[in-house]
Amino acid sequence: MNKHFLNLGLQPLANNYLRKFSQNQPRYNLNIFFNTKTKLVSISKRIPSKIMFHKNYPYKSSMSKTMIQSFFKLSKEIKKKFKHNYILEIGSNDGALINNFNKKNVIGVEPCSNLALITKKKGYITFNKYWDFKLAQIIKKKYKNIDLIYSANTLTHISDLNDVFKSIDLILSKNGVLIIEDPSLQECIKKTSYDQFYNEHIYIFSCLAVKNIIKKFDLEIFDIKNLSTHGGSLRYYIKKKANKSIKIKPSVKKQLKKETRNGLANFKTYKKFGYLAQKSKHNLLKIFNKLKNDNKKIIGYGATAKATTILNYCDLDNQFIDYFVDTTPDKSNRFIPGKNIKIFKYSKKLLKNIDYIFLGAWNFKQEIFNKEKKYLSKGGKFITHVPYPKII
Numbered sequence: 001m002n003k004h005f006l007n008l009g010l011q012p013l014a015n016n017y018l019r020k021f022s023q024n025q026p027r028y029n030l031n032i033f034f035n036t037k038t039k040l041v042s043i044s045k046r047i048p049s050k051i052m053f054h055k056n057y058p059y060k061s062s063m064s065k066t067m068i069q070s071f072f073k074l075s076k077e078i079k080k081k082f083k084h085n086y087i088l089e090i091g092s093n094d095g096a097l098i099n100n101f102n103k104k105n106v107i108g109v110e111p112c113s114n115l116a117l118i119t120k121k122k123g124y125i126t127f128n129k130y131w132d133f134k135l136a137q138i139i140k141k142k143y144k145n146i147d148l149i150y151s152a153n154t155l156t157h158i159s160d161l162n163d164v165f166k167s168i169d170l171i172l173s174k175n176g177v178l179i180i181e182d183p184s185l186q187e188c189i190k191k192t193s194y195d196q197f198y199n200e201h202i203y204i205f206s207c208l209a210v211k212n213i214i215k216k217f218d219l220e221i222f223d224i225k226n227l228s229t230h231g232g233s234l235r236y237y238i239k240k241k242a243n244k245s246i247k248i249k250p251s252v253k254k255q256l257k258k259e260t261r262n263g264l265a266n267f268k269t270y271k272k273f274g275y276l277a278q279k280s281k282h283n284l285l286k287i288f289n290k291l292k293n294d295n296k297k298i299i300g301y302g303a304t305a306k307a308t309t310i311l312n313y314c315d316l317d318n319q320f321i322d323y324f325v326d327t328t329p330d331k332s333n334r335f336i337p338g339k340n341i342k343i344f345k346y347s348k349k350l351l352k353n354i355d356y357i358f359l360g361a362w363n364f365k366q367e368i369f370n371k372e373k374k375y376l377s378k379g380g381k382f383i384t385h386v387p388y389p390k391i392i
């Protein structure tokens, strides 16, 4: 049974950065539910993939050093630990992971043609398609079974999880390994980071839920790692149940126990999260109102999808935030979805004479603080809403 615990109001498409601001851009009610049987947390309104992931998709994984380093580290681990004929990456984006591998051994799947073109041009086999059963059949026919399948921050974007795992099961070799990583529900709850929810993030996974989803495909988790990326993520290592050559590590039981202990199997926890999200909104607005009353100049840093959720939920517009800075070329000179706040291509000059910076990319806090030592040393301050609204 699906039980409702949070309404984040009318939200625009989180990656729809318009050149000209319009009040009339499409908005959808963002409601979040907990499934008492599967333990899966999901949003109710499903936007067709074609509307969200297309030839102008702006998000590029390579925009952050943190992600590049994380993918590099993983590539070293894969090369060392797992024998593979091919590595298939579902959601290869601009190639931040596959760039670390030999072109002959990697297959990328990327529905956004602007991104697929980047890896294609470099000579990587790239299927400019959505991941589904039909594509899995095509790839299987051409490349046989695949020993290693990887997917980061992608499976939570696909509505039909049964089709996702059925397709993976079809193509994964008998002794193959599937590695997936996505934001951790436990971390999201712990940090009251309600901004992890937006139209593209249909699900925020817990280990409890992933275990339930994959069991009908005779897949099982054999190892799990906690990562600091994207505000706290989980990396799941998955195999076929019939493959007894890989032992299940204690990390899996440990994570399941931790999640159960923290109430992730109980609706009560989500109800409290819903209440804390409202409180977070109230307290963030208090900070912004006070600063604006004091005539402080505030800008935003990192025009993330997460920031779109916050600004639309809290109704913060250009009366509060003068503009955003972001390194992504496809976001510059455009507007924060749903809000009349312009985004400019990041430059240090844009941080001059600014009193406060709202940290839209709070998940890259360390990377950003390292970069902005001068701003901080001159008394510049940041505003964040995680784990609770405060000034840093």
Ligand code: TYD
Pocket (backbone or CB within 6 Å): 059, 063, 064, 065, 301, 302, 303, 304, 305, 306, 307, 325, 326, 327, 328, 331, 346, 361, 363, 364, 367, 368, 371
């Ligand atoms: P991310 O947190 O991955 O996004 P989302 O919530 O959209 O999934 O996006 C980080 C954004 O922050 C991306 O647009 C690039 C930007 N960014 C900067 O502008 N400067 C930086 O130093 C870093 C690390 C990120």
